[in-house]
Amino acid sequence: MPTTLPAPLLQQFSAFLSARLGLHFPPPRWADLERGLSAAAADFGLAGPESCIRRLMSAPLRREQVETLASHLTVGETYFFRDPAVFAALEHHILPPLIAAGREQGRRLRLWSAGCCSGEEAYSLAILLDRLIPDLDDWHITLLATDINPHFLARARLGAYREWSFRGTAVSLKPQYFTPAEDGTFTLKPRIRRLVSVDYLNLVDDTYPSLASNTNGMDLILCRNVLMYFAEDTVDAIVAKLRRCLTTDGWLALSPTEGSAALRSGFTAVEFSDTLVYRKTETAERPAPTTAPSWAAAPLPPRPARPAARSAPPARPAAAPPETAIAQARTCFSRGAYAQAADLLSAAAPTAAPDCALAAHACANIGRLDDALRWCALAISADKSGPELRYLQAVILAERGDAAAAIGCFRQALYLDPDFALAHFALGNLHRRLGMATQAARHFDNARRLLANCAADSPLPHAEGLTASRLLAIIDSTEQIS
Ligand SMILES: C[S@@+](CC[C@H](N)C(=O)[O-])C[C@H]1O[C@@H](n2cnc3c(N)ncnc32)[C@H](O)[C@@H]1O
Structure with a gap:
């Protein structure tokens, strides 16, 4: 035409x-x-x-x-277990060691289908987890599914599929994981459906990696058949951001036709039969344009008295003077080398709240949640009035599955700063996940009311670049697809 x-x-x-x-x-x-x-x-x-x-x-x-x-x-073409070679690599080579490592770290695993469309890709991953983890009910699984198209998100959240979504899958899949309905659709069994959190995320925005969008510390990201619609420099920027969302040695799967110059540094291409999957390496590279969270970059407060040594993560002998090591740690953090940042900070043994918060954030990003909480405790003992520190502590507690303690810490953050819209949003999300719809709606309303008074396009405090308009959009889509 x-x-x-x-x-x-x-x-x-x-x-x-x-x-x-x-x-x-x-x-x-x-x-x-x-x-x-x-x-x-x-x-x-x-x-x-x-x-x-x-x-x-x-x-x-x-x-x-x-x-x-x-x-x-946007194009909404997708189906279950699309590209069998990738799913075979995941099932036989990538997920088993991730699961073994996750078992050692409190039975925890974090996966993300970015550009999930109507959810088939994310639920295929969930089905693989069900096959590979016999005690799945005892695990803390984060399986995030995000997209920009609200119609696709609504379908993903519903989890009901037509025959066309099963092209290319084994016949045994449907009876095992779906319940047929009279209208000809097949609805996912609730135990699989529950594993996936469906959320709005525009990959072009700077809302990731971030604790707020739950996109940090991922073990595996699938971003397949999405980047092919983007311009080259956009693809490079997205791949660099996705890399920073990955934990040490985390995996990124693109589709066979997708590539990016950004894959050349900071990733190793690992070949499995008929497919390549990229593994994060912590090699030196250009620092990313965005940096550590705002509180970590804030000027250092006067050094407080050192808190009790037993609450600090084990320190190693410092190779560089502490201030240099801390500066190096910030640089490592900003380019996604979280393990390196955590090690440098552990050796430097900082006591200032922003440095301890940075260490907590770095540890959280690589799944060392107990260390992250110890660093949070240090940060809070150095600065008892920082709402962002309680917020960080709450997010980590929520990630550990300790919802009650997390709610307590979010409330403390709000006590210290009643205008902390992000804390209301996080509380809304947590209540939503706990099935407490009334409380969730109240917190979302509070967040909306506070955001209405903020400049739409300026970054919110403590929100890693998230703007008021962006958070409003996220709240709206979260409620729409609830
Ligand atoms: C072809 S589908 C891929 C679905 C699935 N990943 C797969 O491989 O089967 C592409 C998806 O990318 C989503 N998408 C396009 N632009 C996006 C953006 N800027 N941010 C997030 N998702 C986007 C579309 O809405 C669509 O759902």
């Missing part, structure tokens, strides 16, 4: 889309772009694609606009 819009306008709008949604529409795809815009224009109540472009480019994009565009311009 030939395009009807002027080429300069399409060119300009393609660049705009690439920056806001990551989507890449070179001239050969302009007909697809125009078709999607016509459909979006109808949803917006606008006359046609040209007025749609002009309206969208006239002011910062609102969440509903991003979502409407995403729903008409």
Whole structure:
């Protein structure tokens, strides 16, 4: 189909889309772009694609606009166990050692399907876990499934699939893991459905890695058949951010046709039969554009008296003067070398709250949750009035599965800073996961009320770059898909 819009306008709008949604529409795809815009224009109540472009480019994009565009311009092709070679590598080579290591660390595993579409990929992972972990009910599994398209997210959350989603799967899959419904769909058994948390996340945004979006310390990330729609520099930026979401030696699986210059440093390509999967290495590389969390970068407060030695993680002999080691640790943290950052800080034995908080964050990112909590305790004893420290402690407790203690710490954070919107959001999420819908709604409302008073596009305090408008969008989609 030939395009009807002027080429300069399409060119300009393609660049705009690439920056806001990551989507890449070179001239050969302009007909697809125009078709999607016509459909979006109808949803917006606008006359046609040209007025749609002009309206969208006239002011910062609102969440509903991003979502409407995403729903008409993204491709939702997916099915269970898509690309058997990757799932065979996961089942036979990658997951077994991750599970063995996770068992040693309190039966914990963190996986992420980024660009999950309607959820088939994330649930395929959940099914693999069910096959490989006999005592799965005793594990703390984080299996995050994120996407930009709210319609796909709603389907993922529902967990009901048509026959087409099972093309290429063994016949035994359905009877074992699904319940057939009269309308011809197959609904996932609740024990598999429960393993997956479905959330909105635009991969182009700077909302990850972050404790707030639960995207830190991942053992494995699947981001397959997503990056192929993005421009090269967007892909590189996303791969660099995904790398920082991985724990030491964590794995990243892309689809066979996807690649990025960013894979060349900081990853080793590991070959399994018919597929490549990338493993994070902590080699030296350019520091990433974003840095350690804001509280870690804050000026150091005066040194408090050293707290009792028994509460500190074991210190190693310092190789560099402590201040140098701490600066090096910040650099390591910012480029995703969390184990190195944790070791440097352990050797430097800092006592200032931001440094201890940085150490806690680094340990949390590599799954050393007990060490992370000890560092938090040190940070809090150095600065009892820091709401961000209670928040960090609460997030780590929640990750350990200690919901009651986490709720207590989030409340302390709110006591210290009643305007801490992110703490309300986290409390809302925690209550939602506990099935306490009324309390969840109350905290989401509180967060919304506080965010309404913040400048939409400036980063929120203690939120690792997250802006008020972004958090509002996340709250809306979280509630929509609840
Ligand atoms: C073809 S599907 C891939 C689904 C699954 N990963 C698979 O391989 O079967 C691509 C997905 O990427 C999502 N997507 C596109 N742009 C995105 C963005 N900026 N952030 C997050 N997800 C995005 C689309 O909404 C779509 O669900």
